[in-house]
Amino acid sequence: MSYVPDCTKGALGYVGIFVDVLFIFASNSVMVNTSSSTTQKITVRRIQFGHENTFERHWFRGNPFMTHFMNSLHSVFPAGERYFIRSVKWFDKQIQDPELKERVKAFIGQEVQHGMQHEKFLKTLDEMGLDGTGFEDWYAKNAYANDETPSHESVWFGLLEKVVGKEKQQRIGLAITAALEHYTASIAETVLKHRDISAGMPQDMQQMFLWHAAEEIEHKSVAFDVFKDVAGGAYHERMIGFVFGSAYLLYYIGLGWGHYLLADKEMNKVSLPQAIGESIPTYFKLVAETAKSVLPYVLPDFHPDDSDNDQLAKEFFAESMPYIEAKSA
Ligand SMILES: [Fe+2]
Numbered sequence: 001m002s003y004v005p006d007c008t009k010g011a012l013g014y015v016g017i018f019v020d021v022l023f024i025f026a027s028n029s030v031m032v033n034t035s036s037s038t039t040q041k042i043t044v045r046r047i048q049f050g051h052e053n054t055f056e057r058h059w060f061r062g063n064p065f066m067t068h069f070m071n072s073l074h075s076v077f078p079a080g081e082r083y084f085i086r087s088v089k090w091f092d093k094q095i096q097d098p099e100l101k102e103r104v105k106a107f108i109g110q111e112v113q114h115g116m117q118h119e120k121f122l123k124t125l126d127e128m129g130l131d132g133t134g135f136e137d138w139y140a141k142n143a144y145a146n147d148e149t150p151s152h153e154s155v156w157f158g159l160l161e162k163v164v165g166k167e168k169q170q171r172i173g174l175a176i177t178a179a180l181e182h183y184t185a186s187i188a189e190t191v192l193k194h195r196d197i198s199a200g201m202p203q204d205m206q207q208m209f210l211w212h213a214a215e216e217i218e219h220k221s222v223a224f225d226v227f228k229d230v231a232g233g234a235y236h237e238r239m240i241g242f243v244f245g246s247a248y249l250l251y252y253i254g255l256g257w258g259h260y261l262l263a264d265k266e267m268n269k270v271s272l273p274q275a276i277g278e279s280i281p282t283y284f285k286l287v288a289e290t291a292k293s294v295l296p297y298v299l300p301d302f303h304p305d306d307s308d309n310d311q312l313a314k315e316f317f318a319e320s321m322p323y324i325e326a327k328s329a
């Protein structure tokens with residue numbers, strides 16, 4: 001199945017216009033802290049969340065609209081994270097800096113753990129009759145073709161090949177990873193700063209979500225540094241990755257959301273408008289706050305370590321690791 005129109009003619013021109021508009025907004029943003037640029041230590045935490053059959057079908061505030069959005073997020077992480085790992089590994093033999101090598105190793109370790117925990121949750125969705133693993137399998141093939149290299153067999157990499165050409169695919173592929181890592185770090189900043197957004201989740205689900213968020217902040221600059229310092233990525237390539245990554249992130253989250261809403265045969269469709277209405281304040285806050293963190297990415301001198309959010313991750317681990325370790329024992 002293909003949802004992507006053949007609109008590659010003049011695509012780079014549209015990318016330029018899009019980036020110009022974002023640049024104006026980002027220049028007015030004060031979300032970067034250039035005075036405290038440090039690289040966080042990345043710790044791989046091997047944990048286990050046990051969430052089998054321990055909560056309701058509409059586990060996020062009893063609201064199916066919000067629950068299925070979260071189900072979609074959980075579904076796009078594992079294959080996405082496998083792709084992030086692959087795209088960094090394309091360049092790992094060229095990494096000379098021993099510290100960056102160690103950070104890449106820890107980044108891979110964290111992403112593997114994230115994927116494992118989210119995939120476990122997809123099996124819980126299967127038990128609810130929502131076909132979580134079925135959606136994930138389709139998405140992995142459609143988005144990434146499950147290939148070791150960017151493959152024209154995937155819808156998106158087929159499009160990318162048309163836009164940038166075959167020889168640049170891996171570097172732009174890594175630019176997509178760097179952009180999506182900035183998205184995950186920006187969402188992380190929002191949900192760690194505004195705990196009311198995840199209020200009403202079962203405790204294990206909330207802890208899993210925030211644990212993942214905090215680790216995204218810890219490794220937020222790894223893919224970016226490999227793209228810029230090792231792959232020699234240029235600013236315009238980073239912007240192509242940003243536009244491309246933004247489009248496909250929204251596209252697959254939207255499709256996953258739709259998949260779960262349609263698959264949910266026990267949902268009372270009459271009450272859906274009310275559920276949508278109740279979700280608006282939370283989504284507005286999530287989107288508005290995340291956009292403020294995302295936008296500085298279009299500035300030419302942007303670096304992820306300039307984002308002043310490290311303390312949020314440290315505070316989360318200080319307060320929550322005793323609970324998470326007890327669950328993992
Ligand atoms: Fe992750």
Ligand SMILES: [Fe+2]
Nearest residue numbers: 111181184216
């Ligand atoms: Fe990540």
